Amino acid sequence: MSATPSTAQAQTDDVVLTVEDLRIVLDPSGIDIDDDVTFAIHKGEVLGLVGESASGKTTAATALLAHQRRGAKIAGGKIDIAGTDVLAASPSELRRIRGGLISYVPQDASASLNPALRIGTQLMEILEAHGYGDSSAERQQRLAQMMAEVLLPSDRSFLRRYPHQLSGGQQQRVAIAMAFACRPKVIVLDEPTTALDVTTQAHVLETIRDLTRSYGVSALYVTHDLAVVANLADRIAVMYAGRLVEIGPRNALFAGAWHPYTRKLLAAIPDLSGERALHGIPGWAPRPGQRVEGCAFTPRCDMRIDKCATDYPPYAGPTVEHQVRCWRWEEVRAQPAEIEGPLRVHSDGLSASAESMVVSAHNIDAYYQTKKILQDVTVDLHDHRCLALVGESGSGKTTLARCIAGLHPFKIDGPIELRGKPLARDARGRSRAERQAIQYIFQSPYSSLNPRKTIRQILQQPLDLFFDLSRDEAEERMERVLDHVALDSSLLGRYPEQLSGGERQRIAIARGLAAEPSVLICDEVTSWLDVSVQAAIIELLAKLQAETGVSMLFVTHNLALIRSISQEVVVMNDGRIVEFGLVDAVLDDPQADYTRKLLADTPSLEGVYATTG
C-alpha cells in the first residue's frame, strides 16, 4: 500500500524532491503523528500542503530538513532532494543541506529572528555559513540583491536595524530573504502569513510567487487555509490525521475533489462572493493516538462503509498526478461538485426604528492610556440583526467591542447607551440587568474558560448572578443552553481541557446564552478554530441569531465570513469607521478605497472557480 506509482514514475521527470513512506512517531510512546506520507515536488513547482490542526502537516514539513521537534522522531521513510538522501546525512552534511539545498520559513518571523542581532548581521551570517561567494564584497552584493528580491530597502541604515524595529510583514520578508539566500532547490514555508494582516499577507504571497517562478525554486507551502494556496499552489496535497488523503493539481481539486474530506473542507471555506453556502464538518480531527484503525475520517464521513473503519485505503487514481485514498473515491468523483446556491442572510424588510435600537454608541473616542485609539466612532445595534465589525489588527474593532461590554480599562468619551439609557464605562458600574443584557464571547476558547472549573460550574455562573433558580431549574436551563449549541449534557461534569477547541467555543457561547442577553458580542470567535469547525460555529451563530432574535455584534478580520452571518457591516481602519452599510451593498459595491483594497487582498476561491468552471 506504500509503493505508489507517483514516486516510481516521477523519478524520470524533473523531480526535485521525493518523500516516500515517511513515518514520524512520538518518542517514546511510538504513537504515530505522520504515517505513510508520500509525495514529490517538481522543479519550480509550489505544492500546497493543507491540513487542519494536529493533522501532522508541520511535523511532516520540518522532516524534510531532517528536523524534529522534541518528543518526535522520524521512524521511517526516505527523503530525497536532488539526489541527496536527507535522512541518511551526517550532521555536517545536514548543515550544508539546511539552508543550502532546502530552507525553511517559519510561521512567526518575529520569534525566529534573533532580537539581539541587526538584520544585516543575521543575513550575512547565512551567506558566510554556507560559504556563498568568494569575497566579502561579493556577499555584500548578494545581500543587496536578496533585499531587493523581497522588496526591502538594502541601505545601510535599514540593515542596521534590529528585528523589533521592523513591521511584521518586513520581518517575514527578512525570513524569506534568509531562506532564499543561498538559492536552495526547495523551500519549505510553514504558514508564513498566518500572523499577518490580509494586506500584508497578499504582498508576501506575491513575493513568494515571484521568487519561486523567477528562480525555479520548488516550494512546499504548509497551511490550514485552502483559500491562501488557491492562487499560489500548482498542486495541492491534503492531509488528515497524519496521512495524505488526496494530492492533485489545484484546478482538478477545486473543480471536483475525490476525497469526501477535501470536498467538505472546500465547502467549509467562507466565500467572499457569497456564491456558496458555508458548511461545517461535524466533529473534529482526531489527535495522534486517538485515530481509528482504518481511515481516520470515518467518524465524520457521511459516505462511510464498514470497511472504512478497519482498513486504510491505498493510494488510488487514474493518473500519478491525482491520487486519492478513499475506498469510494470513484463514487465521490461521480458526484457533482457541490456548489450550492448563494447563502445570504436576508437584509431586506428590516426596520431600523428607534424602538428596535438595543445599543447605540455615538461619536466615541477611546484611549489606550493617553493615546487616542478610537476616533469619533458611531455604531447602532438593532434587535434581530447582526452587525459585522471588520478591520485589520490595530483597527480598533476589538476596543470598540470591549467599550460596549464595559471591559475597556481606559478613558472613553461619548455616550454608550442601552435602550436609550447611558451605560457606565466599567462593567462593575453597571446594573445587574445591564450586565445581563450584554454578553461577550472571547476570541480564544483556550483562555476564556477557567481550566479549574467544570463546565457545570462555568455555566452556573451567569445563572447564579442573574436568575434566582432552584437546583433543578438551573440544571434544566444548562441542559437547554447546551442543546442550543449542539452539545450533549454529559459534558457538564468535564473540565475545559477535556474538550476540543470547537466544543470549548460552544461552551463559551452557551455561557453567553445562559444569561439570556439582548446583545451578543462575538470577538473574532472563530480565529482560533480550524476552518471546518469555524464553519460549524458560524452556522450555529447564524441559526441562534435567527431563532432568538438576539442582536449580535460580530467582530472579525475576515471579510469572507460576514455574508454568512450578518446583515450590516462596519469597516474600520486606524480607529475610524471608513464605511458602513448593508453587507451586500458594501461587498458588491464598496465606496471606500480601504474597503476595496481589503476586498482585493482577501484570499478567495473565486478566481480558481472561475478558471475551472
Add this chain to the structure above:
Amino acid sequence: MSSQIPVTEPDLLLQPGVAAGTKQRGELHQLMIEAWRVGRTKVGIAICAFIVAVAVFGPLVAPYSPTEFVGKPLAAPAPEYLLGTDYIGRDVLSRVLYGGITVIGLALAATVIGLLLGVGLGLIAGYSRRVWDETIMRLLDVVLAFPAIVLALLFVSILGAHLWLIVLMVGISHAPRIARVTRASALEISQRDFVHAAEALGVPRRNILFREILPNITSPLLVEFGLRLTYSIAIIAGLSFLGFGLQPPAADWGLMINENRIGVMVQPYAVLVPVLLIGILTIGTNMVADGVGRALIGIERGTGGDQ
C-alpha cells in the same frame, strides 16, 4: 433539536477527553505524581516522615519524663541513659523525643500565617494593580528589609517572649516573599479572558480572587510553602536557641542546644543530636520543595502544545 447544525455524536466520535482525561484530573494531582518521580522528593519525604515520627511518637516511647533528673549532670552515655544526661542531669534521649513537636508545630503555624497573609495581599496586588498594587508591595518591601530574626526579636523585646508573638512575627516576615510569588502568578492569570468574562458578568471581586484566580496558581504556591517551611524551622529553632521560645524547663531542640553548649566538650550528644535533627529536617523539607519545584518546571516545559 432537528436542524442543519451538526450535532456531535459522542458514541461515534472519539472524545478528546478520553485520552486527555487520564492526564487531566487536576493539575495539583498531576504535580504530585510528577514530583514523586523526582528522586529527591522521595528522599525528602522519607527524612521528613522520620523526623515528624520522632517528634510525634517520641513522647510515647521516651524512657523518662523530660524534666526528671536521672543522673549526674553531663554524664556520658550509659545503658540507663543512652545519649547521656544534660547540664543538670536530665535524660538527653527523653528530652530529644519530647522536644521536636514544638519546633515543627510552631514552624508550621508560622508558615501557614505567612501563606495566608502573603496569598491574600499578593492576590489583591496582582489583580487590582495600580494603586493597591503599589501600596501593598512597597509596604511589604519595608518588611522585607528586616531580616526575619531581627524583626521577631524587635517585637519580642518590646512585647515579651510570647509564643504566639514569635509565630506571628515569623509568619509576617514570610509574607512579602509569598506575596511576590502570588502577585506574579496572579498578574499572569488575571490577564486571561476567563477573568475578563467574570468581570463582564459582574462576579464579585472576592470571588474572582478566590474562585477564578487562586485555583490556577496553587502549584507555585505549594513550592513556596515548602521553601518557607524550611526557613521557619531554622528561624524558630534559632529564636528558641536565643531564649525566646519555650522557657526552661520545657524540652525543645533549640533550647537544648543553648542550655547544653557550655558542656559541649564534655557531653556533645546533648547539643549534637538536636542540631542534627533540626539540620536534617530542614534538608528534608527543602528537598521536597525542590522536587516539587522541579516537577513544576518539567510540567510547564513538557506541555507546549501538541503540534
